[in-house]
Amino acid sequence: MKNIFAFVLVLLASSLVNAQNSIENNYNLPPGVVLQKKGVKQNDLSYKLNIVNYQNNQLADNFLRKFTSEEIIEMENNKGEDYFYYKKANEYFLSLSDKVRKIYTYDELWFIYMFDQELKQKLTKIN
Numbered sequence: 001m002k003n004i005f006a007f008v009l010v011l012l013a014s015s016l017v018n019a020q021n022s023i024e025n026n027y028n029l030p031p032g033v034v035l036q037k038k039g040v041k042q043n044d045l046s047y048k049l050n051i052v053n054y055q056n057n058q059l060a061d062n063f064l065r066k067f068t069s070e071e072i073i074e075m076e077n078n079k080g081e082d083y084f085y086y087k088k089a090n091e092y093f094l095s096l097s098d099k100v101r102k103i104y105t106y107d108e109l110w111f112i113y114m115f116d117q118e119l120k121q122k123l124t125k126i127n
Helices: 002-025 045-050 069-078 081-095 098-103 106-115 117-123
Strands: none
Touching: 045 106, 045 117, 069 081, 081 106, 106 117
16 A cells, blocks of 8 residues: 555656656756746737837847857857857847847847747747
């Protein structure tokens, strides 16, 4: 009886771990970033695609502005995981149309890049 109880407990624990891992696997976090247990508040930013009057918004750019030029050079010289993550992110942002980069702010685009993979892919198809 104790063995059955222990087996069920192990199954439940592994199910919870797998559920948490599958949630985090849908994220595109920078190398070494670990989320707290409560995770991220899910914001659905897709509604902003229906905004008609976005032309006067500022174009989101300089996606690596949180880094100094020295930090970027150091990352490039080291060619570590950080370098490839941020290089790929910057290439993604620069590939987005001006329309998308006017609809979404710098912070919103980073949120989408890290936490909303479905919307991230959808944005690449907008001209």
